[in-house]
Amino acid sequence: MTLRATDVRFSVAPMMDWTDRHCRYFHRLLSRRARLYTEMLTTGAVIHGDRARLMAFDPFEQPVALQLGGAEPAALAKAAGLVETFGYQEVNLNVGCPSDRVQNGAFGACLMREPALVGDCVKAMKDSVAIPVTVKCRIGVDDQEPEQALFALAETCVANGVDALFVHARKAWLKGLSPKENRDVPPLDYALVRRLKRALPDVPIAINGGLTSMSQIEEQLDHVDGVMIGRAAYHDPALLLAVDPRLFGAPAPAADLFEAVDAFLPYVERQLAAGERLANMTRHLLGLFSRMPGARSFRRRLALDAVKPGAGVETLLAAVDEVRAAAARRAELAETG
Structure with missing residues (x-):
């Protein structure tokens, strides 16, 4: 199973404490075509936790993807297999979260510094499942040069078979900024993500970060394959009612x-x-x-x-x-x- 560019045209970002099964069910009532993502689950939670509670979803939510947090290829491969068994249509690797929790576990945005390891993780997951394996990343962390960091990560992911890249067009500062500040303070660099798309024309690439209106979304879609929206979709779900008619030429599932x-x-x-x-x-x-x-x-x-x-x-x-x-x-x- 592979992802087409149209599959990533619009998605609602994985958001801790927010995009649980109830949230996703309601979002699906507003858009039949949006791709929905779970909250991040660590490999340990998937392998050793209460999977029936943590991973359950209603078939109505499809297409829905599960985001994994981890940095050990073998554990990610095992967890990805369980994700596939549960019926998710995609498994996404978190290479962008800057929280203390992920820093302590040396995954999330920390992995921006280790592109070779990310490539190994992608390969291990690809070898274990038939569903698409994707990566959500930043454009760099701390004092990294963004173009070098992003292109190095993307190239190793592509070399190891990644099916799509979702790029939050901001750096993450692992020291000095809170996770909340990391969503707003580092400047956005949409142009860099567009350059990445030009360099990788055959790889579905979606952009994330700072987009709050349908006009902004449509403008980005002139340059990249998809847009991933987080807080804007959560705090103003009315935005989702416009997705199907404006981005897919399909009727909205609800009149209002x-x-x-x-x-x-x-x-x-x-x-x-x-x-x-x-x-x-x-x-x-x-x-x-x-x-x-x-x-x-x-x-x-x-x-x-x-x-x-x-x-x-x-x-x-x-x-x-x-x-x-x-x-x-x-x-x-x-x-x-």
Whole structure:
């Protein structure tokens, strides 16, 4: 199985504590064509952990990929095999996360300094699975020269059969910046990623970092194969409703955000019946109506009421009604004004 350039045209980035199975299910209701990614799981968690809990996903989420964190080729190969067995359509190697956790484990962005090791990791994973193996990386770390660091990593990945590269167009500073600061402070260098694409015309390459609007996404797609969006998609999920019509020429799966919530309700009810808490699902919806009147009341009601014992779908519906009511009031004022 290989990845085509169109397969990476749009994806939602792996984000720790955010892109869990509930988040991904809701995102799939907004876009049928986006490629979705799990939170990063370490090789140790996949090999030794509670896989049924950590790796479960609903078939509706497909196409969905799992991101692995690790730096030992044998362990990555074994974990990748388990990822494939679970039914994921891709396994992605994290070469970009700068958190203390990954630095202590000497993986993530630390691997930007060890391109040969990354190549060995890619080869080991490729040899163990038939699904695509991809890499998500930075353009360098600390005092590395970005062009040299990125091209060295990309070339060794390609030589070892990588199926696609997802490039966060910023350096990571392993000392001196927090993970949050590393998402904003280092300057973006989109031009470098575009040069990489010109140098590797046959390799699907997607760009990540700082993109927040559909017009920005479309502009990047004139130069690279794909765009990966993180926080913008999470904090303003309405962005995802435009993905299918504008990037794939397909109809959006929901007419608007209200219809998307209605489509989410059967899933919420199934999860509640299985013992899940409402807040674990609705926490991913807090940015849903961010551009609409009533959004603050929507967020407040979910934040206060969804965490209560026994909270059910009526809590979510009541929060949505805050937005509907505010929209109706605005329309009434417009008519009378």
